[in-house]
Amino acid sequence: MPLSIATWNINSVRLRIELVAKLAREHQPDVICLQETKTPDDRFPLKDAAKFGYPHAAIHGQKGYHGVAILSKRPFESVSRQGFCDMGDARHISAVLGREAGLDAPLTIHNFYIPAGGDIPDPAVNEKFRHKLAFLDEATAWEALHPLAPGARSILVGDLNIAPLETDVWSHKQLLDVVSHTPIEVEKLGALQAAGGWVDVMRNFIPPQDKLFTWWSYRAADWAASNRGRRLDHVWASPALAPAATGLTVLREARGWERPSDHVPVIVSLDA
């Protein structure tokens, strides 16, 4: 059964619901995972989502900041939300697709929005960077406590706010001391990935020696010409699910849509 899953940091779902509709119209992903929805649950545009083909929604939002959501054409078997660092931040939601969704075996989707971490890459002086590192540690410990069963079909997507490879940034040397590409973050992201045994699906399709970006700053005069991007958004699959991935699209053109998000959608196709 073909199943496609998109992940996109939308930077306000209320402001950009028409861009989500455009993604839906043009690519018809079965599932759309959103980050930075920036809205409390009672103001989430559920009716619009249903109208453009996503009647099922798992949402975890808060006022003004953060917020994650999973929109789906197919029903969920269950939904859960995990809190980290006792902050009350809405940074994770997961949903299980099963028989009712047309799958023979259940598939769990984790949607994460990892803290950005502020500007100064020093946990001693920057509380936001300290929070980012603590979040990664806590998520890693959580993974270790909840190991994937052998054969479990899980996918973890989202804005992880870290570009781990040298080719995940426009200039490795110039970004070594820039939050999102510092060695400590890369190390901790690697620990999180290893704790779950996750496979970096994007890099199975785009070789690690090739540059790969999913985010371009709003602050560039011409984002496309300067192309100073970073790969902050990720698709990780459990070892059992990874071989089921049949395709990957990084929708670079979405950065040029009207009133764009600074992130673009990443769509993975599975034979699930």
Added chain:
DNA sequence: ATGGTGGCACCGCCA
């Protein structure tokens, strides 16, 4: 070399 943009809340904070 610095500052550049954008969203939301509510005129600062976060990215």
